[in-house]
Amino acid sequence: MAPVAIDTPDPVVQKRDGQALEELSDAIDEVNVLKANMKREKDLYEESEFDKSKDKTAFRQYEDACDRVKNFYKEQHTKQTVAYNLKARHEFHSTTRAEMTVWEAMEKLNTLIDESDPDTSLSQIEHLLQSAEAIRRDGKPRWMQLTGLIHDLGKLLFFYNAQGQWDVVGDTFPVGCGFDERIIYGRESFTENEDFNHPIYDTKFGIYSPGCGLDKVMLSWGHDEYLYHIAKEQSTLPDEALSMIRYHSFYPWHNAGAYHELMDDHDKAMLRAVKAFNPYDLYSKSDGIPSAEELKPYYMELIDEYFPNKVVRW
Numbered sequence: 001m002a003p004v005a006i007d008t009p010d011p012v013v014q015k016r017d018g019q020a021l022e023e024l025s026d027a028i029d030e031v032n033v034l035k036a037n038m039k040r041e042k043d044l045y046e047e048s049e050f051d052k053s054k055d056k057t058a059f060r061q062y063e064d065a066c067d068r069v070k071n072f073y074k075e076q077h078t079k080q081t082v083a084y085n086l087k088a089r090h091e092f093h094s095t096t097r098a099e100m101t102v103w104e105a106m107e108k109l110n111t112l113i114d115e116s117d118p119d120t121s122l123s124q125i126e127h128l129l130q131s132a133e134a135i136r137r138d139g140k141p142r143w144m145q146l147t148g149l150i151h152d153l154g155k156l157l158f159f160y161n162a163q164g165q166w167d168v169v170g171d172t173f174p175v176g177c178g179f180d181e182r183i184i185y186g187r188e189s190f191t192e193n194e195d196f197n198h199p200i201y202d203t204k205f206g207i208y209s210p211g212c213g214l215d216k217v218m219l220s221w222g223h224d225e226y227l228y229h230i231a232k233e234q235s236t237l238p239d240e241a242l243s244m245i246r247y248h249s250f251y252p253w254h255n256a257g258a259y260h261e262l263m264d265d266h267d268k269a270m271l272r273a274v275k276a277f278n279p280y281d282l283y284s285k286s287d288g289i290p291s292a293e294e295l296k297p298y299y300m301e302l303i304d305e306y307f308p309n310k311v312v313r314w
């Protein structure tokens with residue numbers, strides 16, 4: 001039997017292996033470049049890619065909205081008064097409604113269909129994931145992705161002593177000073193509000209003063225203000241995130257330019273952040289429906305990063 005040469009250098013084999021190694025190392029380089037790009041977080045204010053292909057005229061068409069939306073705003077504009085606001089704030093601060101994790105809160109919220117929204121009839125968990133995913137796909141900061149995920153969790157209020165949806169959802173506006181024409185359906189919509197034509201509450205600055213800062217202004221009570229306080233006290237989210245949560249429904253301000261005289265310097269900086277957030281909230285409503293089960297592991301990690309105590313006091 002002829003001896004088998006196992007270590008004879010075969011130039012053909014050597015060349016083939018050399019080439020394979022080179023190809024492998026090229027592939028590794030390529031993967032590393034891709035990974036580095038994926039990891040590079042875009043700046044909060046870097047141009048948004050995601051809404052470029054959206055038909056923006058297809059959203060927030062309140063004149064053409066169905067009766068469900070119109071009736072909602074009539075009721076909200078009639079019942080959101082200074083007196084109600086003071087009462088709601090007091091109640092909020094004097095109790096803890098529930099204790100659960102952020103993900104459990106999302107699941108609890110899932111049955112709520114928002115009556116004020118002309119642009120989606122999806123459940124809230126789907127809307128939250130759509131917003132977060134749009135921010136994530138655009139490569140925006142992780143804290144902003146989490147803000148997208150939780151920004152409407154304040155709608156949980158609906159399950160705890162809310163009077164209806166009118167004190168939970170919908171756009172917000174200040175009470176205690178004049179109702180601005182740029183609020184949805186205009187001043188006309190407020191004629192049955194007890195503060196309408198009030199000698200102080202219905203004047204330009206009302207109980208406030210020029211430049212006093214929005215922190216001093218009572219916005220109509222609802223999901224934004226509620227979640228703001230919870231996130232401020234129980235998360236490590238930055239100021240920009242807290243403002244996105246607190247003012248995302250304040251369309252008369254961030255979208256229509258009303259009430260700017262009340263801002264202080266901090267609000268001016270925060271307005272930019274709220275504006276950067278808005279497209280992901282609004283225009284993601286026409287995106288595909290995300291799978292909560294598939295996305296859960298990614299977002300659970302993200303939640304833990306910013307909510308050090310897993311169980312949140314709601």
Ligand SMILES: O[C@H]1[C@H](O)[C@@H](O)[C@H](O)[C@@H](O)[C@H]1O
Nearest residue numbers: 114116117169170171248249
């Ligand atoms: O109908 C919507 C909805 O209630 C949102 O959660 C709120 O943030 C918007 O401002 C409002 O227009």
Ligand SMILES: [Fe+2]
Nearest residue numbers: 151152248249
């Ligand atoms: Fe909202």
Ligand SMILES: [Fe+2]
Nearest residue numbers: 127151152281
């Ligand atoms: Fe939203």
